[in-house]
Amino acid sequence: MVDAKIRIQQLSYAYAGEEALRNVTLDVQANAITALFGPAGGGKTTLLRLINRLNDLVEETSMRGSILLDGEDIYAPGTDVPELRRRVGMVFALPLPLPGTIRENVVCGPQLAGVRDWARLEEILERSLAQAALWNEVKDRLDSPAIALSGGQQQRLCIARSLALEPEVLLLDEPTSGLDPISTGKVEESLFELKQQYTIVIVPHSVQQAARVADYAAFFLMGELIEVQEGNQIFTTPRDQRTEDYVTGRFG
Numbered sequence: 001m002v003d004a005k006i007r008i009q010q011l012s013y014a015y016a017g018e019e020a021l022r023n024v025t026l027d028v029q030a031n032a033i034t035a036l037f038g039p040a041g042g043g044k045t046t047l048l049r050l051i052n053r054l055n056d057l058v059e060e061t062s063m064r065g066s067i068l069l070d071g072e073d074i075y076a077p078g079t080d081v082p083e084l085r086r087r088v089g090m091v092f093a094l095p096l097p098l099p100g101t102i103r104e105n106v107v108c109g110p111q112l113a114g115v116r117d118w119a120r121l122e123e124i125l126e127r128s129l130a131q132a133a134l135w136n137e138v139k140d141r142l143d144s145p146a147i148a149l150s151g152g153q154q155q156r157l158c159i160a161r162s163l164a165l166e167p168e169v170l171l172l173d174e175p176t177s178g179l180d181p182i183s184t185g186k187v188e189e190s191l192f193e194l195k196q197q198y199t200i201v202i203v204p205h206s207v208q209q210a211a212r213v214a215d216y217a218a219f220f221l222m223g224e225l226i227e228v229q230e231g232n233q234i235f236t237t238p239r240d241q242r243t244e245d246y247v248t249g250r251f252g
């Protein structure tokens with residue numbers, strides 16, 4: 001068994017004394033999709049943000065436990081946070097393309113990171129859009145405004161923008177919550193492509209989506225990780241009564 005890409009160990013986290021995560025321990029495997037699901041307020045977004053250190057500037061928080069990426073504690077003093085955020089990309093619920101063209105949206109990250117070579121940028125552009133399953137739809141209009149794309153295309157563009165930075169991990173927080181079923185299907189399709197190469201952690205927008213995409217599914221309830229199982233097992237044979245109640249639609 002290969003070591004987990006991300007190890008979350010006895011992680012507790014509170015906002016102004018209110019616990020949002022309680023003693024969570026979870027291994028996230030590489031080249032797989034791990035789905036964090038459960039009712040709102042369970043701490044899923046908080047956990048994603050902690051993996052990317054996006055909560056660093058939130059005041060009055062407290063944290064116990066650790067998060068390891070490739071065995072290294074990402075909260076250890078001296079951690080290179082910008083480099084961590086390059087290695088761990090994040091995609092949010094509402095696609096937010098930057099003003100400008102499709103091309104500019106994808107290449108601005110690498111450009112800011114110092115890539116100047118035009119041919120290299122073109123290569124990154126095509127690779128990222130292809131991996132996000134968007135290339136074929138936009139290859140003839142790379143210089144059109146990104147904002148003219150459909151919602152589903154904009155979300156795949158945001159995924160491409162993350163991929164342009166050559167991350168190792170992709171965190172997706174309800175990436176299809178604003179999308180129609182066809183666009184949702186396309187985003188899910190791109191995730192299946194991406195897991196060959198990346199470690200993916202997703203908060204799906206429904207139990208159904210969790211069941212469709214998860215290689216590992218973890219059920220969160222009020223800050224606690226109730227259980228995690230491989231594949232679809234959590235939906236067919238939940239171990240915990242609370243998981244069963246949720247996946248059968250008794251609450252949530």
Ligand SMILES: Nc1ncnc2c1ncn2[C@@H]1O[C@H](COP(=O)(O)OP(=O)(O)O)[C@@H](O)[C@H]1O
Binds near residue numbers: 042
């Ligand atoms: N920035 C914040 N400041 C204070 N409380 C927060 C903040 N973000 C989230 N919370 C609280 O933490 C708990 C978990 O929220 P969240 O991580 O967003 O859960 P989920 O994504 O599962 O809905 C909730 O009670 C929420 O109100």
Ligand SMILES: [Mg+2]
Binds near residue numbers: 045046173
């Ligand atoms: Mg959330």
